Amino acid sequence: MSDRPFWWRAVLVDVQFWVPFTVLFLGFVILRFVQ
């Protein structure tokens, strides 16, 4: 894994990345509703 650049590991390998990312997407949806 260490031959990959850091952004590759952060975005594609780390499953934790997708938790806040999904929440962020949801945030935009909620924002659309409340405006």
Place this chain on the structure above:
Amino acid sequence: MTSAMDGARQRKLHRLGIFCGFAAALWLAGAEAPTKLVTVAVSPLIISFMMVAGAFISRWSLPALIRSTADTFADVKHVPHLVIWGVMAGCLWAIGNTLTIFAVRDIGLSLAFPLWNSNSLIGILWGTLLFKELHRAAWLRKIGVIGGGAIIFVGAILLSAASTTQAGHGNPLRGITAALGAGLMLGSMYIPYRKAYITGMNPLTFLTFFTFGEIVTVTALGVASLGGVGAFWRELVADRAILFWPMLGGFMWVVGDLFQNYAAKYVGISRGIPLSNTNQLWGLLWAILVFHELRGLSANIYAEVIGGSILMALGAVAIAFSFTSESEYGSWKEAAQRETKLYGINPEYVATRMEGRDYDSKVTRRTWVDWLLIAAAVTIFAVLGGMARIPHMEIQMGWLLALSLAMIAALVAAGLALWRVTKFT
């Protein structure tokens, strides 16, 4: 991990983290107060933008003042992947903050806070699921933290029950949705926080990159919603007399946020976040004493609000006394080792920084860049402050002074403690 932290150091860091959590609460509550001065006829997106602009300026100038910009860049070289996480956390904050402003407008400051507070429960969930917090902790401590968080949430429900009878400000359903959405955003923002601090990153470094995510998101939201750059700018110019207030709120938020981040670093998110979220109690004091927000309501609503607040305070006390045991700290280290392997970080850096010590022995000095950043920040605040107008509303100056003095006292005490124990690492 190459070095084992001794128990005395660990307890010292725990006490420091808890103290930072309480100081954060005081400042985060105070940060919402200046936005109360602009509730008349200004787009919430302009308020949000100015708050973030204040935060952006402060997040570059305060680290320059405390440890220098060169130190920030030296720190990030050890953990470059955290730049991505910092920016993402900033985006989450920006949306959370915009939603909070909508919520405050619709259901009021003292009632939007409790719903927003669900972020601490989400923080506990993520801390436990993703970062092995509370793993291998004694049952009494688990109960202290989870029970404390739950009691705080029950207090929040009590307070929100009062909101349905106080629907004068706007649309209550929309306000409640906005506040819960803000809770979800801010609760999940703690994933990047913990990700950074489990690897030992300096909160000052993390927040410097975090601020890019927030300013870009908030500007994009503002420009898109107000109909383009021209319209956005015209709105800013038209509202210039009040721009200082949200900007001041942004500065105060940064101070609170810094303490919250140090708390998240040294006691974890499952303890640090519920503690800093006791800002509701202070928010309530601001609302009642300074702005007279709840005057003229029935005794029943007062009972709900006061009962809810007492529960929150009890929950915070339970969490504060749930010390991290040796075995739980071992679980934190396992989570840190996972990060070390995944991103190829120097284990020595992680171990030293988790203990709140400096890794790089050479001292970085402030340069002209730092002084330029500080001077620019002071100038911007002074210019907007010069244009500011105090709106005609009932403000109790005595209480305003008393609460401000309490905040300054907490700032000095927590700042000194952080310097003595960790040199702000």
